[in-house]
Amino acid sequence: MERTHRWAAQCHRVHRDSGAWPGRALFGIVQGGTFSHLRDESTQAITAIPFDGYAVGGLAVGEDKEQLYGFTGQVAAQLPQDKPRYLMGVGSPEDLVEGVARGIDMFDCALPTRVARNGAMFTPDGRVDVTKRRFAEQHGPVDEECDCYACANYSAAYVHHLFRAKEILGLRLASTHNLRFVLRLMERIREAILEERFTSFSREFLDRYRPTDETARQEQKLRWLQERGT
Ligand SMILES: [Zn+2]
Known part of the structure; x- marks a missing residue:
């Protein structure tokens, strides 16, 4: 962690003195793993450097949701009010809402497209598996409330068929939908x-949105790893 802090100070110095990229923001990243006192120490060290914004790093790497939300809240509460805050590698729709509730402004995550390629699509009621038999006869869109290209032009039954037939268009439509879902949520x-x-808003969203349970999450992750051949 101390090496990370020295590296951050050096990066900030080089960026400031280079003048090569006017207008390009440089963010400091708070580390500290899942140790409360290290999180405090790292937050103090990183915010002592006048970065353009601050990121919470080292989370969303396999810890449980309680830890993810807990450490996000702990760090975010100590970040400057007037700089953007970015939670790295997050996340699912419920994580975005929980993150904003703890003071986060920005996110990045491969999850919407990664799960889409396995047929998992976000809806206001939670994540559904479009490869399941029950979608074979659903002639409306996967998500009635969505304005994305996939939902505007294709039925759930057709997307289901594409996945069953292993047509790559299915992966694209599901990806398009999930990206639109998270952007619209924001x-x-x-x-x-x-x-x-x-x-x-957050209470209504979280009451309705059914998060993927831990077993389903692990199964999907395993399927993804197997497909990658790892
Ligand atoms: Zn859609």
Whole structure:
């Protein structure tokens, strides 16, 4: 961790003095693993350097949700109010809402497209597996409330068929949908914050959205790893 802090200070110095990339922001990354006192120490060391924004790193690497939310909240509470905060490698729709509730502004994650390639699609009621038999006769879109290209033009039955037939278009449509789902979720979160109703928005979203249970998460991860040949 100390080496990381020295490296951060050096990066900041080089970036500041180079003048090569005007307007390009440099973020400091808070580390500390799942150790509360190290998180505090790292937050203090990194925020002592005047970065353009601050990231919470070293989470979303396999720890449970309680730890993810707990450490995110602990670090975010100590970050400067006037700089953007970025939670790295997160996440699922419920994680985005939980992250914003703890003061996070930005996220990045491969999950929406990674699970889409296995037929998992986000809906306001939770994640569904479009390869399941029950979608074979569903002639409406996978998500009735979605305005994405896939939902506007294709039925759930057709996407189901594409996955069964191993047509690559299925993977693309599911990816398009999941990306639109998370982007629209963030749009709705921004609207709710501006209208000062984020607390009720998040409660309604989380009450309705059924998170993937741990067993299903592990199974999907295993399937993904097997497909990668690792
Ligand atoms: Zn859609």
